Amino acid sequence: MYVLRRLPSLLATLFAVSLLTFLMTSLLPGDPALQILGAENATPEAIAAVRADLGLDDPLPVRYLHWIGDALTGDFGRSYRTNEPVSEAIIDRLPVTAEIGILAIIIALLVAIPVGMLSAYRAGTRTDKLISSTSFGLLAVPNFMVAIFLILIFAVWLGVLPATGWVNFTDNPVQNLRSALLPALSLAIAEMAVYTRLLRTDMIGTLQQDFVTMARVKGVSNRRILFRHALRPSSFSLMTVAGVQVGAIIGGSVVIETLFALPGVGRLLLEAVLVRDLLMVQGVALVIAVSYVVVNFTVDILYSYLDPRISHGRSAARV
Amino acid sequence: MSTPVPNLGAPHPGATSELAVSDGLIAETTEVAAAPGKKKKRGYGLTFWMATVWLVVVLICAVFANLLPVRDPLTPDVINKLALPGEAGLLGTDGLGRDTLARLVHGARVSVTISVTAVAIGMVVGGFLGIISGFFRGKTETILMTIINIILAFPALVLLLVLLAFVGRSLVVISLIVGFLSIPIYTRVARATTLAVAEREFVRASRTMGAKNSRVLAREILPNVVLPVAAFGLVAMGVVIVLEGTLAFLGLSVQQPAPTWGGMIFDGKRYLNEAPHVVLIPSIAMFLTVLSLNLVGDALRTRFDVRGSNL
């Protein structure tokens, strides 16, 4: 099976990613013990004690094995600052980030697919030019700018959506959606532009294919040609890029969660970074990188279902 | 930030080749001619030149910020705070009454320094690695691309945050880190371009005739890879400007009160209700700069025909 064949490369990547996370946070200047104790308490003896406690004096490979071994059992250590277990902090905040991220991708796709198709269908017309230049322009708008203007319009002027704060889904689903909408929209705008442009280009290429002519000659309606014949073959690079763009969404969530005061992983990372909370930074970075790798792996698998040539082609080659 | 190039491979209907016209066009209004059709103009068009002019203006501001006839960007003037454009100073003042125009001009310096340094580092190091791996292929390429794919497994902003947390945040450090982080993507672009160039007839011919690798690299590959990579660099500069803005927004860019565009937007956010122009003006400046970089970079990229397929 295709999934099984790709598994070794996934595991290798995950290993490499964990190693990089560890090295990055371990080799950089600054003594974590000093951080923990604070300048006033940092007597040499105290520092030595903390270092021993954290195992910081062990050789690097040993430290990595300890760390990754614990991480695999879900133990990322405790925050220097709050003494909260890192894993609990992440589990608490992950749903928020996941919700706005997924919502953002859904919004972006819901807009980009029809708009990109329309643009390709009407390639060269005024409609297409308007769509193309708008999406080109949107590429130049940073997400925090989008967020500020969305707040200005929907929270300050219209007062229909909250500017900050978060309501859990389990507490109140409607309020939850209201609090997630502006952050998700802020992340979605740039994605929309990227997806639209990509789909337009690919779709124009697909519409020039012989099989589209063939479908027309069968008497298939334009709508059916667009959705049933052309969309799927045009969506391969869209899927791949959507997977890659999850990275942009995760990065964007740091900004957006901070701006909207949402209790998500992005803000957790930022706060940990600001106070140099080593174990928290390590844990959050690892979780983010692993999620990103897994998302792209999943996209790769989905891709093979979408394009029968991949899974069939390779299995045929093996037989 | 990828900006797909319009389908230039699309044949033009009515070109003498018959196949060109046999395209499966779908509707009465569908017109393939228009997408590539604009190619008939050899020039770049008005928008391209407007964008170039804007970029030159920003560059001049950045280089000669101290010499330009603007007020001091740090002097507060509380009486004239949140002044509208024209009331006090050409572009008004911020929440502390500091002159917006002066802060924009000095802020350009931060944006330009960071983006130029970062892009230069990324382009030189990444370009070098990319050409090497694309030209020599084999193990070098495999190892290099594996490492690069692993680095790219981290969302850029996350890596940046983690590094900044432990290294500090002066202008130099930020430029270096952003430059370092952009190496992988340049490596990919340079490698893809090198792969494409190395397949072209003149390079093959040169190699067949027994030219040394170093000669082929210097005389055939390099000149053909530099321009596309530079064009990509322009688009990447826009990404870096946004990244710096994001850092400023998170309070992680160069220390206050030094003006940066991102910082100005962040400060102005507090007065969003009473004085939206305080946010609007630096936003427009940043938007126009990034848009211009995208426009110019895209136009050049289209001309140099960088193929995305090998990325």
Place this chain on the structure above:
Amino acid sequence: MTTARPLDGRGNEPLLEVDDLRTYFDTPRGVVKAVDGVSLRVDRGKTLGIVGESGSGKTVLSRSIMNLLPKNNTIREGSVRFEGRELTTMKNKEMRTIWGAEMAMILQDPMTSLNPVTKIGDQITESLGIHLGEKGKVAKAHAVDLLKSVGIPAAERRLGEYPHQLSGGMRQRVTIAIALACGPKLLVADEPTTALDVTVQRQILDLLETQQHERNMGLIIITHDLGVVAGRADEIAVMYAGRIVERAPTRELFARTRMPYTEGLLKSIPRLHQPSHTRLAAIPGRPPDLVDPGPGCPFAPRCNYAQDKCLTETPVLAPHAAGHEAACHFPVGTTAGQDALARNLAAGRTAAGTPLDSSTAIATAGAA
């Protein structure tokens, strides 16, 4: 352009009648006259071969007949009547009831003319659903029958496969099955064998022929290769620079070629009965630019017979025998033609300034 219609069509309505069809494209380079005044006719059960080099406008002609070209940037004049119905003025919506049901088409490359991500079964049953309202098991059984009729073994299993799992010849059989699904009255085959192996070409052409006879279907085969239509077409039309330059019943065309271009095409077919070292005569030069062709015969620059008249006056189709027309001032096999060739040979060059390679010219003259 004058058209002498064949007389045998009296009484029954022709299946397809194209009259003075022009198809121009408005491009930045100028107006491309891809089809410039073409008239032809196809009857039920008959095969018309349209032969020409790439760039002669034959593919555009087929799309124009099928009404497949985009409406903007395209200038289309003349008429295309299918069973008496005028197609040129039909909207896509009306065309959809004809496409697939009454007119069908197969394209050159079976790999690209099948949707790579859709199962073969779904691609066949699609038009069954649209035109015949067949669904589910009925449609599936029909699809199996169709695949069997085009000679595909293990038809049931093939329904669930994707195009990339089939060989080129099998794929073209599938596209034929799709085209034939709803029993069209006219099939347009655009270079149906060009992308296939030589061994498979013949099978596909035989298949088209049997299907045509079984269904009493009109067939247009478009090709660059006279050999493809030689033994199969009832009538052959030779296209050059967007026009028909010679048209005749197949036997007549081969027996009494009139147009030097047709002669050139015939010479370029390898023949088994020739000695093995016989040089194949290539037609020198390239097809003309269709933008602003200027006066005179478009073939003149490449023609061994070219005279001054050919450079200034465009020849029109003129009758030579029953159903045989050619557009040439100095037709091959006539005294005028022989004199013209002799004059050019003596001068060592044609009136268009093309040097005359005596060896090819003699071979040509000898054959004529």
